[in-house]
Amino acid sequence: MEKRDRKKHFILILLLVVSFTVSTGCIRNFEEGSNYGITDIEMSADSVKSSYVDLNVTAYIENRGTASEGNTTLLFKAFRQQTGLLEVSEENEVGVIEEGDTVTVSQQIRLPREGSYTLRLDLYEDEQKKASSSITIRNLEAMQTDLQEIGLQISGIDFMVKNVTSGKVLIESDIYLKNEGSKSTENYRMLVKAREMDARLLADKEWTDTGTIEPEATAIRTVSLTVPDDYNYAVEVSIWDDDVIVMTGEDYVQLNPEKVISKEEEVQNKNIQTGDFIVEEGFEEAMPTEETASESASEAAPGFGSLMTAGILLSALLVIRRKSRRGKSE
DSSP states (O other): OHHHHHHHHHHHHHHHHHHHHHHHHHHHHHHHSOOEEEEEEEEEEEEEOSSEEEEEEEEEEEEOSSOOSSOEEEEEEEEETTTOOEEEEEEEEEEOOOTTOEEEEEEEEEEESSSOEEEEEEEEETTEEEEEEEEEEOOGGGSOOOTTOOSEEEEEEEEEEEEEETTEEEEEEEEEEEEOSSSOOOOOEEEEEEEETTTOOEEEEEEEEOOOOOTTOEEEEEEEEEEESSOEEEEEEEEEETTEEEEEEEEEEESSOOOBOSTTOOBOOOOOOGGGGOOOOTTOOOOOOHHHHHHHHHHHOTTHHHHHHHHHHHHHHHHHHHHHHHHHHO
């Protein structure tokens, strides 16, 4: 009995020693491997447009174990909370993370400016997931859009000549405005100018309104400009929100294209008549000069010269008559 009991005790002690050795070996191997953690996630808005938001996401990754044995990769995924569908997926190579180091990884993601999203970050080392973290994104539609973003785009300008008279050309400009935003636009003021391309003189300008344009729709706004003939023009369009220019565009209309004069491609210089660009403001009369005053006076009294001559002749006759009377009396 005693021998049998001793044998049992020996086997039990042996099993305990083996079990402890295996356990300590597992703990040692775990501690010696990489042990990652995504300790923090920061977000900032790079750009806020009318239909989407560009977010800059920065993740802080800490290696609490030994240096990583392979390259690490951080995967960014954004899921729409209302449907659970994947909206965005971006991958960023991190590389080797040394023992005890904390690295930052930044990635820009673009999300529609509506709804709520769950942003999940997964860290992989040689295709094995090592860490994970997530954050919720809400109220993107409440973010204020960038100052220059109104959703409108000037997609093109067409020109038609409607009339030519006395060296002046009436040009009708059709301006195509497209709403690329997700909601109807506001009614903005629009200034259209015709500028001579060489001397940069302003030939004409007109104000109009953009009107309200539905999402994905294109509207045509027509403006008529009167410019001197035989010149080339840049037609400049600017859209105003109160006293701030929020959109500009430009196109060209050439009423006098340059021509090659010789084989050496000599370009003929233009002779710009600046008087063609005088802008008439209403029908206000100019102040008369001395010449114009005398001319207008003579035109206003066309018989004045004849009456004056007749008066001089009459005076001469009276003088002669008096002299003749004196001669007789003497």
